[in-house]
Amino acid sequence: MKKFFATAFARGLFWQFIGTLLGAGLITGIRAAMGLSVTDKFFFTEPAWVLGGFIGVLFFLGGNGAVTDWFKWARGINTPEVHEEKYSGWEKYFSVSLDHKVIGIQYTVVALALISIGGLFALIFRTELAASQLQFLTEDVQLFGQNGPQLYNTLMSLHGMIMIVSILLGVSGIINYVVPLLLGAQDMAFPRMNAFSFWIAVPAAVLLLMSLVLGGFDTGWTGYPPLSARAPVGMQMFFLGVFTAGWSSILGALNVIATVLRMRAKGMTAMRMPIFVWAAVATSLIALTATQLIGLSFQLVMFQRLFGMGFFDSAKGGNPVLFQHLFWFYSHPAVYVFVLPGLGVISELLPVFARKPLFGYRWIAMSSLGIALVGFVVWAHHMFTSGMNEYLRVPFMYSTLLVAIPTGVKFFSWVATLWKGKIETPTPMLFVLGGIVVFLMGGLSGPPNATVSTDLHLHDTYFIVGHFHDTIFGGFVFPFFAALYYWFPKATGRRMNETLGKIHFWMMTPSFFVLTLGMMRIGLLGMRRRIADYDPALGFDTTHLVLTIAGYLIGLSVMIFIYNFFNSIKNGEKAEGNVWNSRSPEWQVPSPMPMHNYDQPFEVVGEPYDYGLADSKYVEFSAPAKSAHK
Amino acid sequence: MQHFVIVGILVIVMAVLTYVGLDSAGLMPVQASAQAVSIDWLWNWQVVAMSFLFALIFVPLVYSLVVFRRRKGETGDGEHIEGNTNLEITWTVLPLFLVLAFAYMGAYSLGEINRVDPDAIEIKVRGQQFSWTFEYPEYGIVSTELHLPVDQQVVLLMESSDVIHSFWVPEFRVKQDVVPGRVTRYRITPTLIGDYKVRCAELCGMSHYKMENPVIVDAQVDYDAWIAEQTAIAAAAQTPEAIGQLLTVKNGCIGCHSIDGSKLVGPSWLGTYGSVREFADGTSAVADDAYITQSIREPLAHEVAGFSPSSMPPYTALTDEEIANIIAYLKTLK
Numbered sequence: 001m002k003k004f005f006a007t008a009f010a011r012g013l014f015w016q017f018i019g020t021l022l023g024a025g026l027i028t029g030i031r032a033a034m035g036l037s038v039t040d041k042f043f044f045t046e047p048a049w050v051l052g053g054f055i056g057v058l059f060f061l062g063g064n065g066a067v068t069d070w071f072k073w074a075r076g077i078n079t080p081e082v083h084e085e086k087y088s089g090w091e092k093y094f095s096v097s098l099d100h101k102v103i104g105i106q107y108t109v110v111a112l113a114l115i116s117i118g119g120l121f122a123l124i125f126r127t128e129l130a131a132s133q134l135q136f137l138t139e140d141v142q143l144f145g146q147n148g149p150q151l152y153n154t155l156m157s158l159h160g161m162i163m164i165v166s167i168l169l170g171v172s173g174i175i176n177y178v179v180p181l182l183l184g185a186q187d188m189a190f191p192r193m194n195a196f197s198f199w200i201a202v203p204a205a206v207l208l209l210m211s212l213v214l215g216g217f218d219t220g221w222t223g224y225p226p227l228s229a230r231a232p233v234g235m236q237m238f239f240l241g242v243f244t245a246g247w248s249s250i251l252g253a254l255n256v257i258a259t260v261l262r263m264r265a266k267g268m269t270a271m272r273m274p275i276f277v278w279a280a281v282a283t284s285l286i287a288l289t290a291t292q293l294i295g296l297s298f299q300l301v302m303f304q305r306l307f308g309m310g311f312f313d314s315a316k317g318g319n320p321v322l323f324q325h326l327f328w329f330y331s332h333p334a335v336y337v338f339v340l341p342g343l344g345v346i347s348e349l350l351p352v353f354a355r356k357p358l359f360g361y362r363w364i365a366m367s368s369l370g371i372a373l374v375g376f377v378v379w380a381h382h383m384f385t386s387g388m389n390e391y392l393r394v395p396f397m398y399s400t401l402l403v404a405i406p407t408g409v410k411f412f413s414w415v416a417t418l419w420k421g422k423i424e425t426p427t428p429m430l431f432v433l434g435g436i437v438v439f440l441m442g443g444l445s446g447p448p449n450a451t452v453s454t455d456l457h458l459h460d461t462y463f464i465v466g467h468f469h470d471t472i473f474g475g476f477v478f479p480f481f482a483a484l485y486y487w488f489p490k491a492t493g494r495r496m497n498e499t500l501g502k503i504h505f506w507m508m509t510p511s512f513f514v515l516t517l518g519m520m521r522i523g524l525l526g527m528r529r530r531i532a533d534y535d536p537a538l539g540f541d542t543t544h545l546v547l548t549i550a551g552y553l554i555g556l557s558v559m560i561f562i563y564n565f566f567n568s569i570k571n572g573e574k575a576e577g578n579v580w581n582s583r584s585p586e587w588q589v590p591s592p593m594p595m596h597n598y599d600q601p602f603e604v605v606g607e608p609y610d611y612g613l614a615d616s617k618y619v620e621f622s623a624p625a626k627s628a629h630k
Numbered sequence: 631m632q633h634f635v636i637v638g639i640l641v642i643v644m645a646v647l648t649y650v651g652l653d654s655a656g657l658m659p660v661q662a663s664a665q666a667v668s669i670d671w672l673w674n675w676q677v678v679a680m681s682f683l684f685a686l687i688f689v690p691l692v693y694s695l696v697v698f699r700r701r702k703g704e705t706g707d708g709e710h711i712e713g714n715t716n717l718e719i720t721w722t723v724l725p726l727f728l729v730l731a732f733a734y735m736g737a738y739s740l741g742e743i744n745r746v747d748p749d750a751i752e753i754k755v756r757g758q759q760f761s762w763t764f765e766y767p768e769y770g771i772v773s774t775e776l777h778l779p780v781d782q783q784v785v786l787l788m789e790s791s792d793v794i795h796s797f798w799v800p801e802f803r804v805k806q807d808v809v810p811g812r813v814t815r816y817r818i819t820p821t822l823i824g825d826y827k828v829r830c831a832e833l834c835g836m837s838h839y840k841m842e843n844p845v846i847v848d849a850q851v852d853y854d855a856w857i858a859e860q861t862a863i864a865a866a867a868q869t870p871e872a873i874g875q876l877l878t879v880k881n882g883c884i885g886c887h888s889i890d891g892s893k894l895v896g897p898s899w900l901g902t903y904g905s906v907r908e909f910a911d912g913t914s915a916v917a918d919d920a921y922i923t924q925s926i927r928e929p930l931a932h933e934v935a936g937f938s939p940s941s942m943p944p945y946t947a948l949t950d951e952e953i954a955n956i957i958a959y960l961k962t963l964k
Contacts, residue, residue, distance in 0.1 A: 139893065150836050220833050226810055227793040227835060314811020320794060321809060355700075356708035363718045385796060385805045385831075387814040390744075394737050401729045405722060411687050412721040413713075418694040421708035425699070433695070440687050444680045447729075451736035453669050453743055454676060457658075457803040460796060460831040524657050526800035528831050531839035535827070612710035 007094035008064040009202070015063025016056040016203050023055030024048040041145060042214045046233045047306055049214065053207050053240045060203040065096045066196050085595065096199065098191035099595055103198050104177025105491060107169045108484070110198075112562060114166030114205060121159040123555050125152050125532075130548040132536040145215045145232065152532035154216025154234065161208060161221040161238065165245050167338045167476050168287075169201055172252050174341060174483050175280045177491065179256060181586040182274040184265030184619070186596040189258035193251055201248040207241030210234075220530055222331070225301050225312035225323050236305065239298040246295040249337075253284035253291075265585070265619070267604035274584060274608050275364055279344020282368040283337050286375065290330040297326035321388050328379035335468075336375045339439070339475025340368055343410055345483045346432050350414055351609040352582045353429040354421030358609040360413040367406035374403050384455045393452045400450035407443055411436070427501030428580075431482035434509045439474025441513075442467060445520060460530075462523030466516040473512060481561065488565075489579045493591045494572030500564040507557035515550040518543050583608065585619045633697070637690050644685035652677050662801035662826065662847065664783075664819035668742040669803045672735055679728065743804060744817065747783035755788040755816070757795035757808040759941060760837040760895060761885025762828055771860040772880040776828060776845045778820045779853035786816040791882065792943045796832035799845050805831055820847040836941065837895050841885075874959030877952055881945060889963050895941050897934050903960045908935045922960065923953050 004010055027048035032038050037045060044052065061067050069079045087095055093106055128137045137148030146154060176194065180187055188194045211217060215232025228235055260281050264273065300311045301323070310316025312323045351358045358364065378400040384393050414436055425433070445467040448454040458464060481504070489495045522540050523529075534540055578587040585602055586593070602619040610616040657677070661670055698708070753776070754765040764776045778784055788797060788808040797816050798805040801824075806816040830841035848856060867873050878884050886895035897907075907921070908914045910933040915921055924931050929942040948956075 147836070149839070153833070153836065153838075218833070218835050218838075224794060224832075227833070230793070230835075314809075320811070354698075354708060355706075357710060357712045359711065360713035360718050363713070363722075386807050387809045387812065394740070397736050398730075398733045401733050404729050405725055408725045409718065409722055413718070415687055415690045415694070416711075416714075416717070418691060418698065420711065421694065421698050422700045422704060422706065423695055423698050423708075425695070433691070436691065437688065440684065444684055447679075447732060448673065448676045451672065451676070451732060451739075453736055453739035454673050456743070456805050457669055457673075457800070459805055460798070521655075521657070525659050526829070528798070528829055528839075530833040533839045535829075535842065607712075610710065610712075612707035 003091060004094070007091055008066070008096045008199075009094040012060040012064030012066075012199065012202060013206070016060035016206060018063075019059025020052040020056035022052075022059075024052030026055075027051050040233070042233055046236060049233050050236050050240060050302065050306060053210070053237055057200070057203040057207070057240075057244050060206075061196070061199060064199060066199040068096075069192055096195055098187070098195055100176050100180050100188045100191070100194060101491065101593060101597075103194050104173050104175075106198055107173030107176055107201075110202065110205070111166045111170035111173055112565070114162050114169065115558070116562070117209070118159050118162035118166060119555055119558060121155040121162065123551055125155050125159070126548045126551040128152060128532065129534075130545050132534050132541050132544075134533050137532060144213045149532045150216060150218055153218035153220075153530070154212055156530060157217055157220050157238075158208065158212060161242065162205075163472075164221065164334070164338075165201070165205060165208065165242075167472070168245065168249055170476070170480050171283065171338065171341045172197070172248070174345065174480065174487075175256055175283075176252075178483075178487060178586075179259060179277060179280050180263070181490070181593070181597060182277055182584065183260065183263055183268065184585055184598060184602050185259060185263035186598075188255050189262055190255050194255050197248045197252040197255065200251075201245055204241050204244035204248065207237050207244060211237035211241065222327065223298060223301065224327075225304065225320055226314075228301050229304050229313065236302060239302045242298055243295045243302075246291045249287045249291045253287035256280055256284040257288065265602055265604055269604075271362060271365070272604050272608060273365075274348060275358060275361060276341070276344040276348040278365040279340045279347070279368050282372040283340040283344075285369075286333045286340075286372050287337050290333045290376070292330070293326050294330035294334070297323055297330075300326070321383070321386055324383050324386055325380065325388075328382045329376075332379040332382060333372070333375040335471065336371055338472060340371065342435065342474075342476040342479035343439070344368065345479035345486075346414065346435055347410070348584075349428060349432050349482060349486060350417050351611055352580050352584075353424045353426070353432070354418050355424070355611045356417055356421040356609075357607070357611055357613075358413070359416035359419075360409070361607075361609065363409050364413050367409040370406035371403060374399065374406070378403060378450075381450050381455070384452050385459050397450060397452050401447060403450075404443070404447060411440065411443070426485075426580075427496070427498055427505060428482045428486035430502065430505045431478045431485065434505060435474050435478030435482065437474070438470055438478055438509075438512065438516075441516065442470030442472075442474050445470060458523065460528060462519040462527040462529055464523065465529050466519030466523060469512075469519070470516045473516075484565065486580065488568065488572075489575040490586055490591045490593065492569050492572065493574065493576045494568055495575040495579060496564050496568040496572055500560055504557045504561045504564070507560070508554050511550040511553035511557070515547055515554065518547045518550070583611065583618045588619065588621065633693075637693050640693065641685045641689045644689050645682040648684055649678055649681035652681060658803075659800045660822065660824075661803075662799075662820055662822040662824065663803065664821055665743045665817075666801070666803040666821075668739045672739045675735065676732070679732070746817070747819070750783040750785045750817065751779075753784055753786050755786045755797065755808070756791060756882060757788065757797070757830065757834075757841075758791035758882040758885060758943075759793065759835050760830070760841040761882050762797075762830075762841070762843040763880060763882045763885075764843075765880065766857070766860075769857055769861050770864050771857065772864075772876055773860060774843055774879055774884070776843065777853055777856050778818075778845065778847050779850050780820055780823050780847050782850075783817065783819040786818070788814050788816055793834050794832050795830045795834050795841065797828055798831040799826050799828050801826050807832055823847050823849055836938075837886075840894075870955045870958035871962050872959075874952075874955035874957070877948075877956050878959065881948070883956075886942065895937075897937055899960055899963050901964055903957070903963070907932070909933055910935045919954075919957055922957055926953060926956070 024044045028038050072079050137152045139147045141148040211234035214234040217231040217235040217238050219228045303309045304311050310318040312318045312320045347364050380396040381400040449458050522543050576591045600621045602621045605620045606616050606618050608618050756763040765772050790808045790810045795808040802818050806814050826845040827842045828845050867876050888894050888898040891898045891900040902917050906914050907917050926945050929939045933939050
């Protein structure tokens with residue numbers, strides 16, 4: 001325990017607490033001097049909480065050491081290019097490390113923690129929905145300054161954003177760990193910025209969770225004004241949390257692009273990069289250029305609340321619909337930030353387990369870029385009923401439906417990859433296949449929402465809820481689990497338990513189909529999304545009960561996974577060689593990898609996925625002497 | 631070649647089975663408007679396309695898993711096939727035509743939905759946290775029920791008092807947001823007599839889930855009778871109490887304040903006038919004329935224990951006379 005309090009993680013949290021108090025105290029002092037009110041429902045006033053939250057983030061980063069080197073350089077003090085790792089055990093993962101592999105694992109573990117929290121929130125409100133009428137989140141309940149339905153809204157809203165942040169961190173986790181290994185690089189291009197990108201996400205997550213206890217907010221993760229301009233102070237913590245998490249995304253993406261551009265092994269031309277690298281680049285291009293818009297749209301509402309600026313207040317000449325344009329300009333492409341790396345994992349792993357080349361490598365690579373580019377011109381399909389200019393709806397319908405083309409290319413190429421293979425189905429492959437089918441359900445339920453007239457019925461119903469859970473599970477969650485099972489031996493030198501992995505898969509997948517298909521069914525019949533309770537006359541009670549049970553089974557399967565994950569670190573079967581018989585460079589050397597990855601550099605001498613071609617090689621390691629000469 | 635034939639047959643069988651299964655499941659609610667016809671027509675074609683595309687991917691995937699699985703003791707890799715440019719072009723171009731066809735059908739169907747009948751009846755709709763109010767300007771009627779004559783196009787001119795709401799009657803299919811500061815239009819031609827509900831589809835705050843009002847599609851005679859009845863009630867409203875009651879309907883007050891003592895978003899009005907109000911900060915006051923006037927115009931002035939005054943927007947547009955009428959009405963609620 002004493003060791004834990006000495007870690008950068010614990011120090012950061014401590015300083016965030018101090019910083020929050022200082023920031024809030026500063027505003028409170030100024031308000032007292034100006035004769036304004038100094039306390040409110042949640043002790044501090046809203047402006048005090050906002051500045052407190054902001055200063056808290058800065059103190060976290062200052063206090064835990066993520067920015068120490070930069071400050072030293074600014075003062076003219078030199079620091080070593082590489083710091084010796086102070087710890088070797090678990091403490092390493094709670095300290096500021098510059099090793100991309102450590103940072104990748106840090107991202108992944110925080111993502112798993114947030115998935116658990118977001119999932120817990122979902123189970124709480126899913127339980128309330130199991131039957132019509134309010135059972136335990138009633139109006140008489142009072143918690144954190146909220147009654148039952150308000151708490152429902154807060155948990156539902158936080159479920160959305162916590163999951164989104166956890167997905168962004170999960171994406172960063174896989175990319176951070178894997179991309180430098182695939183490229184043959186020693187590390188990411190900017191290791192300190194890499195550490196910074198990770199550590200800023202931690203206080204951001206704390207801010208998001210603070211919103212729960214500061215009155216919550218009842219707007220959903222979308223935070224549309226004018227509702228968000230009236231919500232309790234928790235809304236501001238939510239805005240600030242997302243704003244802060246956005247930095248992690250933007251800087252992380254910049255790092256990935258620089259790394260891929262500058263640090264590829266000799267001979268690794270664009271069309272010889274592992275396909276996952278293409279996906280990482282496509283996703284980073286979006287994250288780098290679009291994330292600003294969600295940050296700014298939330299910032300505008302923050303300022304509307306703090307300073308009375310009427311950006312979205314129609315009484316002051318503002319326009320509430322403008323917010324939706326700004327918000328969705330990021331938040332639609334964000335979906336592709338989530339799924340492109342997942343689809344990349346599918347494309348990366350399929351050839352290994354089908355024992356066949358990836359069918360149409362170039363087409364798959366270009367389809368990732370295609371999805372990323374088209375994704376920028378489709379945002380208003382979220383607004384077909386919003387009251388925006390009517391003539392805008394048709395062009396956005398056309399552009400949105402175009403996304404189906406590059407997505408279709410991926411599906412067809414995956415199926416063609418499997419065709420005439422020699423398919424093995426260990427746990428990672430099961431999740432890859434599950435991901436394909438689930439993403440197919442998500443993909444096929446998409447076009448009706450993209451088509452204006454059918455969307456007029458489907459918009460804001462459980463049909464949409466089912467649809468996007470399918471796309472996110474198929475495009476991210478299943479491939480994420482596949483990646484964890486697949487690269488776990490690389491990171492630890494041990495493999496996760498196969499039996500538990502298969503139980504995880506066979507418990508989660510059918511439950512998930514029941515969950516999302518059931519959601520779509522009642523959505524079509526009239527179930528609105530984001531409601532704490534539904535009209536018993538609709539006759540949805542039985543379906544909702546089934547959905548709740550399915551939700552619990554998914555929760556249970558993820559708990560099995562988490563047990564398997566942490567238990568296998570110490571007790572898993574030893575697996576230090578090329579466990580999956582892969583051609584990829586990281587599997588040609590023993591696991592786990594040393595600090596700067598490869599002892600000898602490698603050169604790319606062939607195609608990455610030439611399975612079935614005798615005597616072909618993807619990479620060739622130079623002899624030790626040669627590398628010394630170099 | 632044999633593999634392709636088997637898979638081809640299975641794809642067709644699977645596609646037909648999927649479509650028949652989905653179609654017979656009864657996916658949509660009752661069709662109660664002319665606009666729903668065009669939406670359901672498109673939806674049906676989408677289900678056809680979904681069934682086919684699902685089979686087209688799912689069948690070869692499962693087939694490969696069974697037929698091309700690695701058998702016990704087998705070593706070696708699969709066939710070395712790197713790709714096929716003609717195939718890639720085919721499955722890029724054919725879906726492009728499919729997509730364009732559906733986009734065209736979507737635009738056509740949208741045109742049908744928006745078709746304007748110059749004789750459409752205009753009804754004003756107001757959305758507020760957490761109820762709907764309907765005003766028939768021709769007759770001076772205000773109601774919390776939306777009555778519509780069957781087979782007659784109506785256009786709803788919708789406004790919001792506070793936040794964004796969304797007008798949705800699942801049986802009509804069409805949905806339209808109601809945005810503060812502007813008037814949005816919702817054009818519908820009900821075709822099936824019956825009782826429905828308008829359900830707010832855009833999250834609008836704490837009691838969003840409760841924001842449902844009756845929508846009643848009547849035969850023309852029943853509609854006329856209802857209009858006559860409501861007109862008579864409105865005309866009879868000459869006393870301050872009756873005018874006050876209409877005002878509370880028109881302004882949506884009764885969405886949050888019950889008149890029978892039950893607890894909604896705000897305190898019930900039953901027996902409120904003249905009672906002692908207990909506030910969250912421990913103080914209290916008697917609900918007299920001045921207190922009620924202030925509560926209407928500045929809801930944030932007092933926080934009644936157990937309620938959140940920020941749920942209520944300030945009603946500054948009401949005149950002194952109107953507020954006096956409302957107070958007269960409140961006095962009758964004992």
